[in-house]
Amino acid sequence: MAKPQASNKLSCKVRYPMASAEVIYRYREFTPPSGETDDDLLDLPLDGARPEVHLKAAVLRTDIVRDGLLALGDILSSDLRRQASDRADYLAYLLRKGKRATQAVWEAQKTFLAAKYGEATQQETPLDPLFSVDANGIDIEVFSRDESTYARLHLKAGSAYQAASFTAGTSHLSFTPSLLQALTGIRTHRSVTLHGHSSTAGTAKTVRVPYRWLRAFGQVQAASTLPAERVHLAPVDLYNVLLSLRLRKAKTAPRALRYELVPGQTPRLVLEPWEQVLSASGSPYQGQVPQVVRTWGRQRLNLLGRLLPYAKAVDVYLLGAGLPAFYVLDMESASLTLALSGWTDSGWAGIATFDLLASGGSEDEVLAKRVVNQLTEAPLTLDALSETLRQPRQTIRQVLLQELLKGTLVHDIASGLFQHRPLLAQPLELDRLRYRDAREEQAHRLLATEDQVQLTRIHDLGLDGTAIDGEVQDRQAHRHYQTSFTLDREGRTIKASCTCHEFRRACLKQGPCPHMIALRLRYAREQAALEQARETAEGRRLIRAETRTLTRRQGETVLSYRVSLDERQILLRWGHDPQTLRQQRLLFNRAEEARDAYFARLDRLAEQGFIDASTA
CATH class of the missing domain: 3.10.150.10 (DNA Polymerase III, subunit A, domain 2)
Structure with a gap:
């Protein structure tokens, strides 16, 4: 029986936690510039498994094209996550010396390193850079290995290069070490011809791209x-x-x-x-x-x-x-x-x-197809799309958010333009991209039912951060949990606890439990709602306890005020050194009087040139 022809496809046997998209690349071998002529040919290998994309152009700004591609290579390989130290050799040394290192410890160490950094794990890889060509120019997108840095290089047609011929579309670009080495040898005094085309004659290679990586890619776009x-x-x-x-x-x-x-x-x-x-x-x-x-x-x-x-x-x-x-x-x-x-x-x-x-996406598939078709013809802004399709701006925005998450569109924050750019040859399944893992999905399930997740206490610890306590009632499982965590000034979780079995068994070694995630989400949502409500008189009447930090810079010195409202009292702390702040406590007969005095004090400080740094 004939072997089926290779094509881009998605496959996933399990949803969590190792769900991944299976992608097939087909690249021809990269040929470096020979250097025997005055014109260097930079031949970019594009993916032959996707629809054909072709470009032949004379490079006008050799230095920017060269250094731009090298910068993308640095971003693609960037991984600032802490790597676990391989102590297997040291443990073997201790065993030979008869020291306190059992065979079980050594085997556990090797098993951990094999599971985390072994060959099976390294089969999961980020998506190769996206290479898009149209009449406006070339766009190359990369996303770092640690899922924290996204970059998009735009080379303007007629300015960075002059195209002799091109076929518009989107493909993948193979960023091999030989390509990066060839880029370092390009010099500005030599003319360079840029030639990129796909070929089906290349060798097929199958990789697994984690859905969490694809999800992060779409989320940065939507952000x-x-x-x-x-x-x-x-x-x-x-x-x-x-x-x-x-x-x-x-x-x-x-x-x-x-x-x-x-x-x-x-x-x-x-x-x-x-x-x-x-x-x-x-x-x-x-x-x-x-x-x-x-x-x-x-x-x-x-x-x-x-x-x-x-x-x-x-x-x-x-x-x-x-x-x-x-x-x-x-x-x-x-x-x-x-x-x-x-x-x-x-x-x-x-x-x-x-x-x-996580929610709020549009389910109007007909409108989504109209939006994608319109953007395929030419990039447009949100307002232009709303006017062209004669749909409310908010409705179009929800469609765009959904398509950004699915990877069918790209957004340029500088110009506000949305452009059709398929991340893969086939659209991604939105359900697989909605949550990072099963724990986050369970956390959102808990939040979907009213009053299942409650904040019971928010305590400002000053320089030590903020302590948040709460209760999570899982009515479906008939369980009730006490959950708490502490955030430092950098927003990192430095202390956490929960009464659930999962936390008691593994603590935080396997990450936060669903109840901690749900409480963190509840805290973030209520903080955002509070910031919106405090701008209105009705919203201010609901505030009974909060702390605001205001600062004013005079040359190299900074004067800071921390104003805290707690029911019927106001606590003022001010000074130039956060470690030695002066204090004043004001008591009132009624909570309403304390609240009015609290906001009057904040307004007076704002008039004196103080900046609210509470949410920084």
């Missing part, structure tokens, strides 16, 4: 549609940040890059924990409200170092605490969008951060 604060920086501002991080190493928490934004003033970048202030030289902040935004994962900004000399401007899009930050480098003939995920505690904060995609 780019959220409202964001736009900050204009000069390239030298980002260079100063990278230089400071290179010269110093933080040994204590917090390790954030903090943006202090005051309307009409240039942004201030503060490196923690040294409180080193770097005043930006870009344009003044155009927002309406002063605020402080704390971002994490600043070491990943080093990935921009290769392209920073070509940048004419840098735009930073800050989505808020716990959400991604997008860095857009404008290089005139090209642009690079770097998205850094906001989570610092990957299992917990990531769940709370990207909860926006």
Whole structure:
């Protein structure tokens, strides 16, 4: 019987926890430039298992194309997760010396390393870079191995290259070590011809791409549609940040890059924990409200170092605490969008951060097909789509969110354009991408029933973070659990407990239990609802206890105020040193009087130039 022809397909025997999509690539062998002529031929191997994509062009900006592709290679291989140390050789040495290391310990060590880093595990791999061509230019997208960094390089047609012929479409690009080595040998004084085409004559290779990786890819895309604060920086501002991080190493928490934004003033970048202030030289902040935004994962900004000399401007899009930050480098003939995920505690904060995609998607398949067909013809913004299809803006937005999660669309945060770009040859199943694993799915099931997950106590620990206690009642299982966790100033979980059997058996060695995840989600949702409600008089009347932190910078010194409301009392703490704050306690006869005085104090501090840094 004839062997069926290879094609892209998805297969999954189990849903959790090792669910993965099976993808078949077909690449021809890469041929490096010979160097025997004055014209170097950069022949990019594209996937022959997908619809044909073809490009032949003369490179006009050799330096940007070369360094842009090398930067994408660095991002693709980036993995900042802590790798477990291989102690098998040391344990064997102790056994030979007769030391206290049993054979059972040694075998357990080898079993763990084989399961975590063995050949079977390494078969799971990220998706190869996406290579898209149209009349506007070339787009190459990569997502890092640790699922924390996304990048999209756009090469403008007629500026970065001049196309002689092309076939529009999307394929995969094989980023082999030989390709990266050939890129390092390209010089600007030699002309370069870019030739990319797919071939069915290549050898087929099957890989398994984890659904969690595909889910994270779509979630970062959907997060780019959220409202964001736009900050204009000069390239030298980002260079100063990278230089400071290179010269110093933080040994204590917090390790954030903090943006202090005051309307009409240039942004201030503060490196923690040294409180080193770097005043930006870009344009003044155009927002309406002063605020402080704390971002994490600043070491990943080093990935921009290769392209920073070509940048004419840098735009930073800050989505808020716990959400991604997008860095857009404008290089005139090209642009690079770097998205850094906001989570610092990957299992917990990531769940709370990207909860926006867990519900609310549109089920109108007819409208979804109309949207995709419209974007196949030309990229459009949300408003343009709403006007063209004559549908409400919110309805179109829900369709776009669903298609972004499925991988059929891509969003450019700088221009606001949505564009058709299939992640795989066949659409992904939305149900497999909705939750990270079975625990998160169970947590959302608990939250779906009203009053099953309750917050009982939120205690501000000052510099030590915040302690959250709650109760989870699983009516389906007829069980009741007491759950609590503590977040430090970086948003990481430093202490947690639950009365369930799963936690008592393994603690946090296998990650948070569903009840902890549900309580964390409830806390994140109520905090978001509280921030919206406190802007109205009706919402303020519901607030009986909270703490706000306000800061004002005068040169190199910072004066901070911590104002706490607790029923009938107000606690004021202020000073320049967080360790030695002065205190004042005010008592009132009624809780309403304390609340009015509390908000009056906050309004008075805002008039004096203090910035609310509570959610930073």
